Amino acid sequence: MTRAFILVMDSFGVGATEDAPKFGDQGANTFGHIAQACAEGKADIPNGRHGPLQLPNLARLGLGLTAEESAGATPAGFLPPDKITGAYGHAAERSFGKDTPSGHWEMAGVPVEYDWGFFPKETPCFPVELTDALIARCDLPGVLGNCHASGTEIIAQLGEEHIRSGKPIVYTSADSVFQVAAHETHFGLERLYELCRIAKELVDGYNIGRVIARPFIGEDAASFQRTGNRKDLTTPPPSPTLLDRLKDDGREVIAIGKISDIFAHRGMTQSIKANGNDALFEVTLEAAKTAPEGALVFTNFVDFDTLFGHRRDVAGYAAALEAFDRQLPQFEALLQPGDLAIITADHGCDPTWPGSDHTREHVPVLAFGPKVTPGSLGRRDSFADIGQTLARHLGIAPLDHGKDFLAA
Numbered sequence: 001m002t003r004a005f006i007l008v009m010d011s012f013g014v015g016a017t018e019d020a021p022k023f024g025d026q027g028a029n030t031f032g033h034i035a036q037a038c039a040e041g042k043a044d045i046p047n048g049r050h051g052p053l054q055l056p057n058l059a060r061l062g063l064g065l066t067a068e069e070s071a072g073a074t075p076a077g078f079l080p081p082d083k084i085t086g087a088y089g090h091a092a093e094r095s096f097g098k099d100t101p102s103g104h105w106e107m108a109g110v111p112v113e114y115d116w117g118f119f120p121k122e123t124p125c126f127p128v129e130l131t132d133a134l135i136a137r138c139d140l141p142g143v144l145g146n147c148h149a150s151g152t153e154i155i156a157q158l159g160e161e162h163i164r165s166g167k168p169i170v171y172t173s174a175d176s177v178f179q180v181a182a183h184e185t186h187f188g189l190e191r192l193y194e195l196c197r198i199a200k201e202l203v204d205g206y207n208i209g210r211v212i213a214r215p216f217i218g219e220d221a222a223s224f225q226r227t228g229n230r231k232d233l234t235t236p237p238p239s240p241t242l243l244d245r246l247k248d249d250g251r252e253v254i255a256i257g258k259i260s261d262i263f264a265h266r267g268m269t270q271s272i273k274a275n276g277n278d279a280l281f282e283v284t285l286e287a288a289k290t291a292p293e294g295a296l297v298f299t300n301f302v303d304f305d306t307l308f309g310h311r312r313d314v315a316g317y318a319a320a321l322e323a324f325d326r327q328l329p330q331f332e333a334l335l336q337p338g339d340l341a342i343i344t345a346d347h348g349c350d351p352t353w354p355g356s357d358h359t360r361e362h363v364p365v366l367a368f369g370p371k372v373t374p375g376s377l378g379r380r381d382s383f384a385d386i387g388q389t390l391a392r393h394l395g396i397a398p399l400d401h402g403k404d405f406l407a408a
């Protein structure tokens with residue numbers, strides 16, 4: 001079999017890039033700082049994980065060595081493996097932004113070398129013409145929020161007022177996003193989705209990458225919880241990606257989790273949703289059993305970012321990494337002789353960093369499979385090297401960007 005797998009550990013950076021100072025992220029290191037906190041006993045969970053970070057399978061694929069090449073030091077308490085079984089490297093991002101679509105499109109061969117629009121870090125953050133148009137078109141009594149915020153904090157602050165007033169909560173972040181939080185039953189899920197469709201039309205004029213519906217449940221600040229019914233309305237990639245090229249060639253492209261949303265539903269033949277990293281892993285294992293010759297299976301493991309990185313939850317992030325690592329051997333056991341798998345990330349989100357935004361970091365590139373020769377791939381200049389390597393592996397024409405890092 002000649003198949004390809006991309007497993008994206010969303011936000012798992014391995015150290016700041018050269019251009020991190022432009023983003024205020026000099027010194028950020030998602031992996032390094034989690035490992036350090038674990039080694040210092042600061043990421044113990046009662047009746048849960050404790051002590052140094054244990055990622056024996058990722059370490060065997062070269063994670064510790066790639067982190068050392070990226071950041072100049074082996075992460076604290078991270079033991080060198082007896083044997084390396086992967087080809088490991090770290091990649092810098094060419095795209096101008098450190099957001100999820102830019103990271104994923106670039107690894108699929110399309111760097112985003114233009115600026116998205118962003119909303120300023122002030123309150124109100126949205127232009128009054130934009131909120132006025134939204135209020136008029138959706139027949140709203142007004143909006144709440146209208147600022148940069150963490151999605152969980154803002155529903156705790158404004159969720160009760162939202163239920164009382166019927167005003168949706170609108171907010172943004174350092175990403176190019178317009179986010180709308182609303183209660184699933186008091187406001188209504190379908191009504192929220194419709195509002196987001198209209199918002200997408202309105203923000204297209206501001207060159208905003210995504211509108212995200214953020215439904216939640218619960219009756220008071222203490223019990224509000226976001227649900228799996230999040231919906232991302234994404235601007236399509238500016239040119240054909242690896243996924244489009246494969247689909248046009250008649251291949252199976254299996255998008256798991258957020259992937260289809262991230263690519264604006266373009267380029268996949270199947271889209272499978274699952275809530276949470278464990279369920280996403282299960283679906284990925286199923287795909288590894290059934291994907292046909294020539295297929296691409298592309299999974300985004302969202303919890304690292306959404307539940308732990310943005311929430312600045314170091315111990316939770318560490319536990320999620322260890323759970324992912326424990327499941328990896330089951331995946332490796334399903335790889336057929338010609339298969340190639342790549343574990344990577346789309347940006348950083350250092351849970352020890354100020355604020356709640358992503359961090360500009362190198363991402364790990366861990367390539368493995370029965371025929372992969374172990375060893376260092378060094379620093380890659382673009383995430384697009386992943387797409388180019390997979391294009392050659394799967395036997396389609398070269399993409400416009402990226403260098404094949406497994407070329408003979």
Ligand SMILES: O=P(O)(O)O[C@H]1O[C@H](CO)[C@@H](O)[C@H]1O
Nearest residue numbers: 149150151152173175177310
């Ligand atoms: O704080 P929450 O709502 O999770 O928002 C996060 O998720 C969005 C999309 O990745 C970004 O805007 C980021 O800030």
Ligand SMILES: [Mn+2]
Nearest residue numbers: 010011100346
């Ligand atoms: Mn992401």
Ligand SMILES: [Mn+2]
Nearest residue numbers: 305306310358
């Ligand atoms: Mn994120």
